Amino acid sequence: MAAMTLLERYANLVVRAGVNLQPGQGLVLATDTAHLEIARAVTEAAYAAGAAFVEPLFDDGPMRRSELDHLSVEQLTADRPWVLARNAAWDERGVAFIALVGSDPTVFEGADPLRMAARRREESRTMRKVTTGTAHRWSVIGAPNPGWARQIFGEPDTDRLWEVVATALRLDDPDPVAAWRARAEVLAARAARLDALALTEVRYLGDGTDLRVGLPAGCRWTGGGLVDDSGMLFMPNLPTEEVFTSPHREHAEGTIRLTKPVVVAGQLVTGLRATFRDGRITGVTADAGAEVVRAQLDTDEGARRLGEVSLVDRDSRIAAAGVVFHNTLFDENAGCHVAWGNSFPFALPGRSAEERFAAGHNTSMVHTDVVIGGEGLTVTARGRDGEVTLLEDDAWVLA
Amino acid sequence: MAAMTLLERYANLVVRAGVNLQPGQGLVLATDTAHLEIARAVTEAAYAAGAAFVEPLFDDGPMRRSELDHLSVEQLTADRPWVLARNAAWDERGVAFIALVGSDPTVFEGADPLRMAARRREESRTMRKVTTGTAHRWSVIGAPNPGWARQIFGEPDTDRLWEVVATALRLDDPDPVAAWRARAEVLAARAARLDALALTEVRYLGDGTDLRVGLPAGCRWTGGGLVDDSGMLFMPNLPTEEVFTSPHREHAEGTIRLTKPVVVAGQLVTGLRATFRDGRITGVTADAGAEVVRAQLDTDEGARRLGEVSLVDRDSRIAAAGVVFHNTLFDENAGCHVAWGNSFPFALPGRSAEERFAAGHNTSMVHTDVVIGGEGLTVTARGRDGEVTLLEDDAWVLA
Numbered sequence: 177m178a179a180m181t182l183l184e185r186y187a188n189l190v191v192r193a194g195v196n197l198q199p200g201q202g203l204v205l206a207t208d209t210a211h212l213e214i215a216r217a218v219t220e221a222a223y224a225a226g227a228a229f230v231e232p233l234f235d236d237g238p239m240r241r242s243e244l245d246h247l248s249v250e251q252l253t254a255d256r257p258w259v260l261a262r263n264a265a266w267d268e269r270g271v272a273f274i275a276l277v278g279s280d281p282t283v284f285e286g287a288d289p290l291r292m293a294a295r296r297r298e299e300s301r302t303m304r305k306v307t308t309g310t311a312h313r314w315s316v317i318g319a320p321n322p323g324w325a326r327q328i329f330g331e332p333d334t335d336r337l338w339e340v341v342a343t344a345l346r347l348d349d350p351d352p353v354a355a356w357r358a359r360a361e362v363l364a365a366r367a368a369r370l371d372a373l374a375l376t377e378v379r380y381l382g383d384g385t386d387l388r389v390g391l392p393a394g395c396r397w398t399g400g401g402l403v404d405d406s407g408m409l410f411m412p413n414l415p416t417e418e419v420f421t422s423p424h425r426e427h428a429e430g431t432i433r434l435t436k437p438v439v440v441a442g443q444l445v446t447g448l449r450a451t452f453r454d455g456r457i458t459g460v461t462a463d464a465g466a467e468v469v470r471a472q473l474d475t476d477e478g479a480r481r482l483g484e485v486s487l488v489d490r491d492s493r494i495a496a497a498g499v500v501f502h503n504t505l506f507d508e509n510a511g512c513h514v515a516w517g518n519s520f521p522f523a524l525p526g527r528s529a530e531e532r533f534a535a536g537h538n539t540s541m542v543h544t545d546v547v548i549g550g551e552g553l554t555v556t557a558r559g560r561d562g563e564v565t566l567l568e569d570d571a572w573v574l575a
Numbered sequence: 576m577a578a579m580t581l582l583e584r585y586a587n588l589v590v591r592a593g594v595n596l597q598p599g600q601g602l603v604l605a606t607d608t609a610h611l612e613i614a615r616a617v618t619e620a621a622y623a624a625g626a627a628f629v630e631p632l633f634d635d636g637p638m639r640r641s642e643l644d645h646l647s648v649e650q651l652t653a654d655r656p657w658v659l660a661r662n663a664a665w666d667e668r669g670v671a672f673i674a675l676v677g678s679d680p681t682v683f684e685g686a687d688p689l690r691m692a693a694r695r696r697e698e699s700r701t702m703r704k705v706t707t708g709t710a711h712r713w714s715v716i717g718a719p720n721p722g723w724a725r726q727i728f729g730e731p732d733t734d735r736l737w738e739v740v741a742t743a744l745r746l747d748d749p750d751p752v753a754a755w756r757a758r759a760e761v762l763a764a765r766a767a768r769l770d771a772l773a774l775t776e777v778r779y780l781g782d783g784t785d786l787r788v789g790l791p792a793g794c795r796w797t798g799g800g801l802v803d804d805s806g807m808l809f810m811p812n813l814p815t816e817e818v819f820t821s822p823h824r825e826h827a828e829g830t831i832r833l834t835k836p837v838v839v840a841g842q843l844v845t846g847l848r849a850t851f852r853d854g855r856i857t858g859v860t861a862d863a864g865a866e867v868v869r870a871q872l873d874t875d876e877g878a879r880r881l882g883e884v885s886l887v888d889r890d891s892r893i894a895a896a897g898v899v900f901h902n903t904l905f906d907e908n909a910g911c912h913v914a915w916g917n918s919f920p921f922a923l924p925g926r927s928a929e930e931r932f933a934a935g936h937n938t939s940m941v942h943t944d945v946v947i948g949g950e951g952l953t954v955t956a957r958g959r960d961g962e963v964t965l966l967e968d969d970a971w972v973l974a
Binding site for chain 1: 614618629641665
């Protein structure tokens with residue numbers, strides 16, 4: 177076989193490791209028009225893997241902006257029967273779903289937030305059956321384009337963005353598909369091990385960080401790939417480096433110092449430190465951007481309580497890429513992190529929202545991941561076996 | 576109102592004069608990904624005109640090529656139920672339809688002709704209800720892009736292509752919408768006048784051309800815009816400069832000398848001369864490309880008989896643009912022309928295919944327009960009022 181180009185490796189990765197596409201299966205490909213070349217490569221890889229059809233779902237920023245500027249909220253929330261028929265047919269045919277994400281948010285500057293938030297309810301609900309959960313195999317992957325490059329580098333240097341994305345996606349590995357399958361197995365094994373320990377508390381300890389977080393009884397950890405309802409593996413996120421769960425919203429004590437900048441409401445926040453008491457963030461300082469963080473924490477009651485604790489070790493390739501990606505898919509995977517805001521339902525599986533809230537889960541309109549991992553970080557935990565060490569100097573040590 | 580850009584004039588032209596879009600109406604916009612900027616401008620113009628929704632139908636050459644290379648003819652002809660549901664809903668909602676055409680055929684070089692010819696039968700049939708006829712208002716307009724520019728100029732000089740397209744589309748007029756509505760009225764009036772004359776023969780007489788063509792009894796001429804089933808005007812083609820009908824396939828005598836090159840099977844044919852006897856082309860010579868024409872004329876029995884006679888006067892802006900557009904929408908409108916190959920059903924309205932064939936219409940897989948008009952051309956005709964002159968020195972003279 178001839179050597180694959182970077183684009184071919186990328187396409188092959190998401191088609192094979194991402195959605196594990198099978199011969200005769202259909203593929204729905206959500207893509208921005210800003211990265212057509214990537215969408216074309218993924219289409220070719222999908223057909224080469226035996227796709228029965230590839231249906232592109234194009235997003236175009238300026239067209240969407242026209243729609244937002246001219247239509248009423250009523251028009252923007254009206255379900256279209258033919259889209260419902262299409263979604264039902266895709267669900268019935270068992271399509272796989274790939275989303276190539278990385279758009280240019282500047283096209284929506286000044287747009288009406290009410291209209292931007294408008295959703296076609298039934299269309300969204302039926303599409304979510306295909307794009308979330310385990311009924312279908314789906315994968316969200318970062319896709320370099322000029323608008324995204326401009327956010328990171330201040331100029332549309334797509335070549336440079338490709339370099340860092342290739343690093344983060346392990347495209348420099350001789351066999352990226354095998355590399356990611358192996359990595360997903362490691363992460364899944366870690367999650368299973370953590371579940372077996374029945375942890376009640378984790379503690380992050382590093383330079384400027386000493387945070388103890390309580391966990392709800394019965395909480396489940398997630399990591400690596402998922403298994404769909406027919407028993408086939410897939411990877412919902414590429415890259416993914418984390419093992420994570422949702423903590424108890426009332427139990428967080430201590431301080432954190434961010435080791436990476438974070439983008440909040442489009443603004444870069446650096447040198448952030450936060451203090452927690454009884455689960456609430458009680459104070460925030462930063463070298464830049466503290467105001468936007470404080471404003472976000474005032475969004476609702478749950479905004480200043482944790483919705484996620486996550487473990488990422490130094491084998492992650494995100495930090496190695498050396499940039500802020502302005503994209504959670506990448507940035508949260510740069511190191512151990514926590515997130516204030518909404519909890520994950522699947523972290524307490526089989527329970528209603530009320531039951532989860534009663535058990536300690538958080539609810540909020542926001543969910544902001546902030547990285548506290550890196551050189552020197554130690555993470556310990558308490559559980560069934562007493563105190564255990566999870567990471568030491570940013571390396572996974574739990575046997 | 577601020578001065579409109581060229582792109583805005585173009586978009587406004589096709590939305591208003593082309594499909595005559597009404598507030599609250601939906602628009603289906605077929606576009607190649609090669610001219611996204613144009614599709615965006617048309618989308619904005621449509622929403623500004625009150626569109627309830629704009630649904631883009633993207634064509635992407637490389638994605639289509641992947642599909643053609645990997646799928647079987649059976650897969651390529653399978654109707655997708657969700658597309659049928661969508662087409663039915665669009666039909667029911669009375670959408671308008673715009674096609675932005677001008678793609679790059681080189682992407683299909685070497686593709687399997689059998690697969691390229693494959694059509695999803697019911698999808699095509701139901702879509703044709705929206706994209707042809709008079710149940711919906713629809714418009715096909717040329718859209719500059721790099722691939723099309725390369726065909727014309729040998730390099731992807733889109734700016735230069737825009738200049739000639741702008742000339743052909745009268746975008747230099749202070750009010751292109753009004754200019755085209757006026758032009759359409761003139762052409763429609765000419766068609767009505769020709770119908771009233773009940774012509775039985777037309778004769779083209781110019782330098783190297785002396786062709787007499789018989790017309791079937793009851794034939795109808797078409798020109799300018801059409802009126803949809805609800806009585807509203809629209810312009811199916813932009814640009815359009817012709818008044819045309821389908822002649823009797825057995826009655827053509829004489830010779831023609833082309834005044835413009837013609838593109839046949841992707842090849843430029845120059846200096847073409849052809850001889851007709853009893854309706855058949857009996858001989859062809861050319862400075863270049865005679866072979867590809869002869870091959871085409873051997874396609875089927877009807878290939879060497881006429882399917883169209885057309886009248887275009889010197890007020891056409893196509894010839895003024897001074898290039899071969901490699902696009903029939905433009906090139907046929909450069910001057911008076913005839914076409915060998917298939918006839919137009921609407922030129923003998925209300926009759927079955929068998930009845931039309933019995934009346935003299937032609938059937939063929941091909942339809943190639945060749946321009947014989949220009950300086951010095953005279954066109955005369957015989958009918959109810961005896962002999963009349965239609966054009967003199969390329970100018971319309973029929974009162």
